[in-house]
Amino acid sequence: MSAQQQVITIDDISADNAPAIYVAGGLGQFFDAVKAEVTGEVPDLTTRKGRERIASLAATVSKSKAAVEKPGRDYLRRLKEMPKVVEAELRDFVTKMDNLRDTTRQPLTDWEEAEQSRKDAHVDGIQAIKDLAVFEATPAAAHVAQVITDLELVEINDSWEEFLAEAAQVKDQTLSKLRTLHAERAKYEAEQAELTRLRLEKEARDKKDNEDRIAREAAEQATREAEARAQRDRDTEAQRVRDEQAAAEKRENDLKFQAAESERRAEQAKREQIEAEQRAEREQAAAAERQAAAVEQARQDEIARANAAADEILRQQQERQADVAHKSKILGEAKQALIGMNISEELAKAIVLKIARGEVPNVTIQF
Incomplete structure (x- = not known):
C-alpha cells in the first residue's frame, strides 16, 4: 500500500482516486481505521451513557461502510459501462479501417475482376467451340455441314490474347471431329438413300411383273376363249x-x-378377239399409270420424311438452346446466393463453375 493511500481517509474517497482505492487489499486501511476507532474503547454497559456510546460506535461503522461502499458501487458501475464504450469505439474503428482497406484495394480488386472476366470470356469461347462437336442426338449430315461452316467463320486472331494458341488448337480439333462426323453421316445417309431407292425399284418391278402377269393371263384367257369359240364354230359348221x-x-x-x-359368227369371233386384245392393252396401260403414280407417291413420302427429320433437328437445337439458357439462369442464381453470403463475385462464380463441372466431390447443382 502506497503512502498516498495510507493518508486518504474515508471522507477523501472520490471518483478521481477511486481507481487507486478499489483494488485488491485497497480497502483494508479503511477497515483497520474503523476497527481501531470502535475497538479503542470499552464503554460501560451498566450505564446508559456507555450503552449509548456502543450504539454510536455501531452507527459509526455503518456510516463508514456506506461512505466506502457508495463510491465503490458508483465506480463499479462506471467499470461495467466501460466495455460497452470500448466495444463501440473499437467497432467504429474496425469498420472505418475495413472500409479504408477496401477502398485502398478497390483499384486492384476491379482490375482482378476485369482480368478474371476477360479470361473467363476466352475460356467460355473455347468451351463453346468444343461444344459444337457435341450433339444430344445423331445429327444429319446437312446440320453438321452447317456447323462446320459456322465454325470456319470464327476468327482466331489477336483478340484471343494469350488464349490464341489454345483457341486455334481447339478450333482445328473441333473441325477435325466435325469433318469426320460429317463424312460418316454423309456416307450413312447416302447408303440409306441407295437402299431406299433399290427397295422402291424392287417394289416397282414386282408390281409391274404382277400386273404384266395379270395382263398376260387375261390375254391368254381371252385367246383360249376365242379359240374355244372358234373351235365350237368349226365343229358346228362341220x-x-x-x-x-x-x-x-x-x-x-x-x-x-x-x-x-x-x-357372221366368224366376224363376231374376230371382233371379240380384237376387243380382248384391246382390253389387255388398256389394262397394261392402266397398270403402267398405277406404277408411275406409286413411284411418285414414294418420292413424295421420302420428301415428307426428310422434311420431318429436318424439323426434328431444328426442334432438338431449340431444346439445347433453351437448356443452355436454363442452366445459365440456375448458375447465375446460385452465384447470387453465394454473393449474398458475403462471398466475392469472383469466388462465387468460381465455386459455382467447379460444382457445375463436377469438380467438387459429393456436391451437385439441380437443374
Whole structure:
C-alpha cells in the first residue's frame, strides 16, 4: 500500500482516486481505521451513557461502510459501462479501417475482376467451340455441314490474347471431329438413300411383273376363249355340212342361211378377239399409270420424311438452346446466393463453375 493511500481517509474517497482505492487489499486501511476507532474503547454497559456510546460506535461503522461502499458501487458501475464504450469505439474503428482497406484495394480488386472476366470470356469461347462437336442426338449430315461452316467463320486472331494458341488448337480439333462426323453421316445417309431407292425399284418391278402377269393371263384367257369359240364354230359348221350333205335336197334353201350365219359368227369371233386384245392393252396401260403414280407417291413420302427429320433437328437445337439458357439462369442464381453470403463475385462464380463441372466431390447443382 502506497503512502498516498495510507493518508486518504474515508471522507477523501472520490471518483478521481477511486481507481487507486478499489483494488485488491485497497480497502483494508479503511477497515483497520474503523476497527481501531470502535475497538479503542470499552464503554460501560451498566450505564446508559456507555450503552449509548456502543450504539454510536455501531452507527459509526455503518456510516463508514456506506461512505466506502457508495463510491465503490458508483465506480463499479462506471467499470461495467466501460466495455460497452470500448466495444463501440473499437467497432467504429474496425469498420472505418475495413472500409479504408477496401477502398485502398478497390483499384486492384476491379482490375482482378476485369482480368478474371476477360479470361473467363476466352475460356467460355473455347468451351463453346468444343461444344459444337457435341450433339444430344445423331445429327444429319446437312446440320453438321452447317456447323462446320459456322465454325470456319470464327476468327482466331489477336483478340484471343494469350488464349490464341489454345483457341486455334481447339478450333482445328473441333473441325477435325466435325469433318469426320460429317463424312460418316454423309456416307450413312447416302447408303440409306441407295437402299431406299433399290427397295422402291424392287417394289416397282414386282408390281409391274404382277400386273404384266395379270395382263398376260387375261390375254391368254381371252385367246383360249376365242379359240374355244372358234373351235365350237368349226365343229358346228362341220356338223352342219354333214347334216346338209345328208339332206342336201331338203336343206338347200337353208344352206345359204347357214353360210351367212357362219360368216357372221366368224366376224363376231374376230371382233371379240380384237376387243380382248384391246382390253389387255388398256389394262397394261392402266397398270403402267398405277406404277408411275406409286413411284411418285414414294418420292413424295421420302420428301415428307426428310422434311420431318429436318424439323426434328431444328426442334432438338431449340431444346439445347433453351437448356443452355436454363442452366445459365440456375448458375447465375446460385452465384447470387453465394454473393449474398458475403462471398466475392469472383469466388462465387468460381465455386459455382467447379460444382457445375463436377469438380467438387459429393456436391451437385439441380437443374
